[in-house]
Amino acid sequence: MPDNICDEHTFNEIFRLHARELHDFLYYKFGVDNNPKDLVQEAFMKLWDNCHKILPEKARAFLFTVANRQMLNDLSRKKTAMTYASKEPVQSHSGETPEYLLQEKEYMEKLKTAIESLTEEQRTAFLLNRIEGKRHQEIAEMLGISRKAVEKRIYTALKKIQERVGKI
Amino acid sequence: MKPDRYIEKWLNGTLNDEERREFEKTETYKELKELSDSIQKFKAPTFDTESELLRFSDRIKGKGKVVRMNWQKILLRVAAMLTIVVGSYIYYMYYLPATIETTAAQKKRIFLPDSSEVILNAVSKIKFNENRWNRDRRLVLDGEAYFKVRKGSIFSVETSTGTVRVLGTEFNVKQRKEFFEVVCFEGLVQVTTSLIDNKLPALHSIRILNGEVIQGQFKDTASPSWIGNESEFNSVPFSQVIQEFERQYNTSIVSESVDMDALFTGRFTHEDMILALESITIPHHITYQITEDQQILLSGESE
Secondary structure (H helix, E strand, O other): OOOOOOOHHHHHHHHHHHHHHHHHHHHHHHOHHHOHHHHHHHHHHHHHHOHHHOOHHHHHHHHHHHHHHOOOOOOOOOOOOOOOOOOOHHHOOOOOOHHHHHHHHHHHHHHHHHHHHOOHHHHHHHHHHHOOOOOHHHHHHHHOOOHHHHHHHHHHHHHHHHHHHOOO | OOHHHHHHHHHHOOOOHHHHHHHHOOHHHHHHHHHHHHHHHHOOOOOOHHHHHHHHHHHHHHHOOOOOOOHHHHHHHHHHHHHHHHHHHHHHHHHOOEEEEOOOOOOEEEEOOOOOEEEEOOOOEEEEOOOOOOOOOEEEEEOEEEEEOOOOOEEEEEOOOEEEEEEEEEEEEEEEOOEEEEEEEEEEEEEEEOOOEEEEEOOEEEEEEOOEEEEEEOOOOOOOHHHHOEEEEEEEEHHHHHHHHHHHHOOOEEEEOOOOOOEEEEEEEOOOHHHHHHHHHHHHOOEEEEOOOOOEEEEOOOO
8 A cells, every 4th residue: 555645547436436425525515607617626736736645545534625625716717507308398208298297397496596506515415415415424524524513504405495385 | 391391391302202202292392392493484594515615626726735924933933044154154263263374475474363473384274262362362373473462461272293382482383294393582492292291492493294293592692594584404304495485485495316314404585586595506516507497407516
């Protein structure tokens, strides 16, 4: 086991291992308009600049620490926007009337606004849990907070969304 | 179990089979299930790891390996350099002894920090530490010098043959090759060599020549004759006289059939070479000749 990650092969392996998760994390945190892919590049650049003092097993923690601290410039920051995959009409089931489709679209828009209105912390924890299926403990490690705090965030987020969306 | 507790457990995926069956019957679950399914559509877009890695590699190559100059490192380097520069400066200024030298046909008068006076004869060298004079009152002498020490001042003169320690006095030290002579004009000096450890009172001299110790006395004289631009000798081997002549006139003397061990008593001036040459050659019946390139040839009368 090398004692740093400056070696190209080692570094590439670390990139393959963590880049996607880091991207998802940043996406849920900042939304689609704040270039999560570029933020991933930046985080890895920081890792590379410090490669000589980081053990391979510490790389993941370093990356997520950087991601958690990544502050977007207030001026260039875009509103956190989420996006969803809309169903294409051709794929719609026979029973789905135009009325139903319209209703569904309305619902999705409501849901989108609800998610966007969550705080950064609530949204990150909630979506990592709901969409990526991450356990509370895993999320706690990614965010660098306690499992209890993660639980609270997810639960609060759920309640808020339910409130805003209401019943279908 | 409260409904909220079910939700919490469901969120964390920690409901056991029985609990799940129970929970799945509830209206709350149906709502949650629907909500959760809809949320799936907000999944992050696919991330092409390989192409992102390629992009990253290109960025690094364009940038080169960044060895970020840590400001602390820079500061440390600057500090180290400053230390060396300032340190050397202090060393040169305070710790390195001053060296004063004379060349052939030159005399120099210098004053020590305690206002003692030193007169340096031709081709001599004296070393002392001006800035540490109060702690380190040592002089290193190579050649000949006359010391007029301020009353009450103590210091020592080190030569290759021995050390002369003084207490407010006037004395002359001569250290030339095999020749070592201390002449005390006033007060008392302590002469220490491998052969002797003597106290030398005023108007006494001590000489070591080829390992032989010769003590002498002389009549009242204020200072050595060389101070008055004359070299005086009292039963000194002729070779020493010639060497002194070379030093005072910056010439070289080649001699032929001249008895170099013959003892010479007399003096020569530093101001007139021909007169000086006659002063040393006539008593020993030596003839001299000055060549075109200012070399002096001496020849004895053996033939």
